[in-house]
Amino acid sequence: MKYLNTLPALALATGALTTSAQAVEIEVGYAYSALFDVTMERMMPEFKKAHPDIDVKFRATYENYEDGTNTILRESVAGDLPDVTFQGLNRQAMLVEKGIAKSLEPFIAAEADFAKDGYHEAMLELGTFNGEVYGLPYSVSLPVGYTTWMPCVKPASQSCPQHGMKLLKIAISSWKPAIKHQCGGVGA
Secondary structure: OOOEEEEEOEOOOOOOOOOOOOOEEEEEEOEOHHHHHHHHHHHHHHHHHHOOOEEEEEOOOEOOHHHHHHHHHHHHHHOOOOOEEEEOHHHHHHHHHOOOEOOOHHHHHHOOOHHHHOOOHHHHHOOEEOOEEOOOEOOOOOOOOOOOOHHHOOOOOOOOHHHHHHHHHHHHHHHHHHHHHHHOOOOO
C-alpha cells in the first residue's frame, strides 16, 4: 500500500520519501487545476534538479477539495491511493481518523534544516493531530477587507457605524460567491 500524506491545500513534501539511489516514482493528486497547474509546472524543474531520483506523476486533478476527499476515500477502499494528495484544511481530520493519512514525523525528523525551511510552528499546527504532523500548508488564504474611504478613517475615539455596516454588507456580498465556491455552498 502506498503512503498517503495529506497536505492541506499543501506543500509537495516528498523530499525525504527516498534514500536509495534507485529512481522512485510518486503519484500526486491535487485540486483546482486552473489555479495550480502553472505552479506545479514551474516548480517541477527545480524539484527534479534537487531530487533526480524521484519521478513525479500527476494524476488527473480533482475538481475541488470535496471531490479530492471523495476520490481519496474511494481509492483507499480500492488500495489505489496517490503518494501525496493536496486536501483542504477542513478535510484532514477525517483522513487521519480513518487511518488513510500517514504521519510526516519520520520525514520531518530526517530533514536537517526543516525548521529553517519556512515551516513555522503555527503553520505546522494546521496539519497536526494527536501531536503528529500529517499535513503541510501549501496554499492558505484569508479574505481581508479594508477601506481607504477617508470619512471612515477617524481617531479611535470616534466611530463610523453607519458607513461601517455598509462596508461590511458590501464585503460579505462580494465574498459570498467565493465562499460558496470554496465550501460547496455550505454556509453561503
